[in-house]
Amino acid sequence: MEKQPFDNETAKIQKIRDQVVSVDLTAQKKRALTIQMTDGVLIPRKDDGHVLNSWRITFFSAIILLASLVMFKPQPYRDIFMVTIKGTPVTFQATIFAILGALVIGTATGLGSVSKRRWVNMLSGVYVELIRGIPLLVQLIFIYYAMGRFFRIQGMAAAVVALSICFGAYMGEIVRAGIQAIPKGQMEAAIALGLSRSQAFRYVILPQTVKVILPAIGNEFISMLKDSSLVSAIALSDILRKGREYISRTFLSLETMLVVALIYLIITLLLSRLVGLLEERLHKNG
Amino acid sequence: MARIRIEDLSKDYITANKTLVHAVKHADLTVENGEVVVIIGPSGSGKSTLLRSVNKLENPSDGKIFIDEDEVTNPHVDLRKIREEVGMVFQSFNLFPHLTVMENITLAPVKVRKISQKKAAENAMNLLKLVGLEEKADVHPPQLSGGQQQRVAIARALAMEPKVMLFDEPTSALDPEMIKEVLDVMLKLAKSGMTMLLVTHEMGFAKAAASKVVFMDDGRIVEVGTPDEVFSHPKSDRTKQFLEHIL
Numbered sequence: 001m002e003k004q005p006f007d008n009e010t011a012k013i014q015k016i017r018d019q020v021v022s023v024d025l026t027a028q029k030k031r032a033l034t035i036q037m038t039d040g041v042l043i044p045r046k047d048d049g050h051v052l053n054s055w056r057i058t059f060f061s062a063i064i065l066l067a068s069l070v071m072f073k074p075q076p077y078r079d080i081f082m083v084t085i086k087g088t089p090v091t092f093q094a095t096i097f098a099i100l101g102a103l104v105i106g107t108a109t110g111l112g113s114v115s116k117r118r119w120v121n122m123l124s125g126v127y128v129e130l131i132r133g134i135p136l137l138v139q140l141i142f143i144y145y146a147m148g149r150f151f152r153i154q155g156m157a158a159a160v161v162a163l164s165i166c167f168g169a170y171m172g173e174i175v176r177a178g179i180q181a182i183p184k185g186q187m188e189a190a191i192a193l194g195l196s197r198s199q200a201f202r203y204v205i206l207p208q209t210v211k212v213i214l215p216a217i218g219n220e221f222i223s224m225l226k227d228s229s230l231v232s233a234i235a236l237s238d239i240l241r242k243g244r245e246y247i248s249r250t251f252l253s254l255e256t257m258l259v260v261a262l263i264y265l266i267i268t269l270l271l272s273r274l275v276g277l278l279e280e281r282l283h284k285n286g
Numbered sequence: 287m288a289r290i291r292i293e294d295l296s297k298d299y300i301t302a303n304k305t306l307v308h309a310v311k312h313a314d315l316t317v318e319n320g321e322v323v324v325i326i327g328p329s330g331s332g333k334s335t336l337l338r339s340v341n342k343l344e345n346p347s348d349g350k351i352f353i354d355e356d357e358v359t360n361p362h363v364d365l366r367k368i369r370e371e372v373g374m375v376f377q378s379f380n381l382f383p384h385l386t387v388m389e390n391i392t393l394a395p396v397k398v399r400k401i402s403q404k405k406a407a408e409n410a411m412n413l414l415k416l417v418g419l420e421e422k423a424d425v426h427p428p429q430l431s432g433g434q435q436q437r438v439a440i441a442r443a444l445a446m447e448p449k450v451m452l453f454d455e456p457t458s459a460l461d462p463e464m465i466k467e468v469l470d471v472m473l474k475l476a477k478s479g480m481t482m483l484l485v486t487h488e489m490g491f492a493k494a495a496a497s498k499v500v501f502m503d504d505g506r507i508v509e510v511g512t513p514d515e516v517f518s519h520p521k522s523d524r525t526k527q528f529l530e531h532i533l
Binding site: 183185188190192194199203208211 | 343367370372374376380381382383384393398442443446
C-alpha cells in the first residue's frame with residue numbers, strides 16, 4: 001500500500017538521470033520526443049553499428065583515394081598535396097585558439113542566461129539571437145573588418161576573435177543546456193550547506209556541466225575546423241587559401257579542390273572518431 | 287527559547303496550468319532545543335514545503351520563521367549564515383557525483399567555514415566512522431548503494447556542525463532493506479541530543495525517537511502531540527483515518 005509512491009519517486013529520479021545525458025536545448029521544456037541534430041558530422045560510436053560502418057567506408061576510401069592520387073599521378077597531385085598540406089597547421093591553430101575563445105565567451109553567456117539578474121540575462125539573450133540570425137560568413141567578414149578598423153588587429157588574431165565571437169553564441173547555448181541538465185537538487189544541496197550561488201556554480205554545477213557538454217564541444221570543434229575555411233576568404237593562409245593560391249598559379253581548379261576536400265574530410269572524420277571515443281569513455285565512467 | 291519557531295506560515299504558488307495552490311495554510315510550530323519533531327501526513331499535505339521553508343529553499347508567502355533569535359523570513363537576513371547552522375538531508379541524497387565521499391563532506395567546511403583541509407578531513411573521518419562508512423572515503427557516490435549514499439549525506443550535513451537537522455523523507459527513495467541502516471544513524475543522532483525536524487513515513491522511527499508528532503493534512507497542522515497521543519489516542523477524525531490507512 002505504501003510502496004507505490006516510493007516506486008514512483010524512483011522512477012522520477014531515473015527520469016531526471018535520463019535527461020542528464022541529453023544536450024538538446026528544448027527537450028526538457030517540451031517533454032516531447034525530439035531528435036538531436038547538429039551541423040557537425042555524425043559521431044560514430046561502437047554501439048552504433050551502421051554509423052561506424054559508413055564512417056569506415058568514407059574514411060578509408062578518402063585515404064586510399066588521396067594516397068593513390070599522390071603516388072600514381074604525382075603530376076600534379078603530389079605538388080598540390082605538398083602545397084595545401086602546409087595550410088593544416090594554420091587551420092588547426094586558428095581552430096584551437098578560437099575554440100578556447102568561444103569557450104570563455106560561451107561560459108560567460110551560458111552563466112548569463114541562467115543568471116537571476118535580469119539585465120545580464122537579457123544581454124546574453126540578445127547576443128545569442130543576434131549571432132544566430134546572421135550568416136556566419138557575413139559576421140566573420142564584418143567582425144574582421146571591424147577589428148581592423150577599430151582595434152588595428154589583423155590577420156590570424158582578427159580571424160580568431162571573429163570566430164570566437166561567432167561560435168561563442170552557440171557555445172553559450174551548449175553551456176546553458178548543460179547547466180540546466182544538472183538536477184535541481186545539486187544546487188539545493190550546495191546552498192543548503194551554506195555555499196553562495198557562485199561557489200555552488202564553481203564547485204558543484206560547472207564541474208558536472210563540463211562532463212555533460214564535452215561531446216557537444218567536440219562536435220563544435222569539428223564544425224569550427226570546417227568553418228574556419230570561411231576565414232580564408234579574408235585572412236588565413238589555411239588549407240583552402242593555399243589551394244586557391246595554387247589554382248591562381250596553375251589553373252588546376254578541379255584537381256586542387258579535390259585534394260583540399262579530401263584533406264578536410266580526412267581530418268574531420270578522424271576527429272569525429274576521437275570525439276566518439278571520448279563520449280564512450282565518459283559513459284563508461286559515469 | 288525555542289530553537290525553531292514557525293508563526294502563522296503560509297505558502298501559495300501558481301502551478302504551470304495557472305491554478306493557485308495553498309500548499310501551507312497558517313501553520314504554527316515550535317521545536318525546542320534537543321527535540322525530535324516528526325511531521326506525518328498524506329502526500330501533498332504541505333509537509334515538505336513547511337520543512338523546506340525553514341532554511342528558505344521555499345520562499346513562504348506569509349508568516350515568520352525564527353531559528354533562535356534569527357528571523358529566517360526577514361528579507362535582509364544573511365541566509366548563508368543561517369543555512370550554515372541548518373543541516374539538510376534530502377529524499378534523493380543529492381550528493382555531488384563528481385567528488386569523492388571525502389570531498390563531499392569537506393567541501394562546505396573548507397569553502398564556507400574556512401577550516402583547513404587537514405582539520406576538515408579529520409572531522410570527516412570521524413563522521414564517516416559515526417555512519418559506519420570509513421572505508422568508503424575515496425569512493426565516488428554513484429558507486430555506493432542508496433543507503434550508503436544517504437548515510438554520507440547525513441555525514442555531509444553534520445560536518446557543518448549544525449544546530450538543527452532537517453530531514454525531507456530521507457528513506458523514501460530507498461529499497462526496503464536499506465531503510466534500517468539509515469534509520470539507525472538517525473536514531474543515534476536523535477539520542478545524541480541533536481535538534482531534528484523530519485518529514486517521514488517511518489512510523490516506527492516516530493514512535494521510537496520523536497518527542498512530538500505533527501499531523502498535517504491539506505496544508506494545515508491538524509494535530510500535534512507525543513507519539514503516544516497521536517498514534518494511540520488521535521483527537522481528530524482525519525488523523526484516525528490516515529493512521530488506519532498506513533498502520
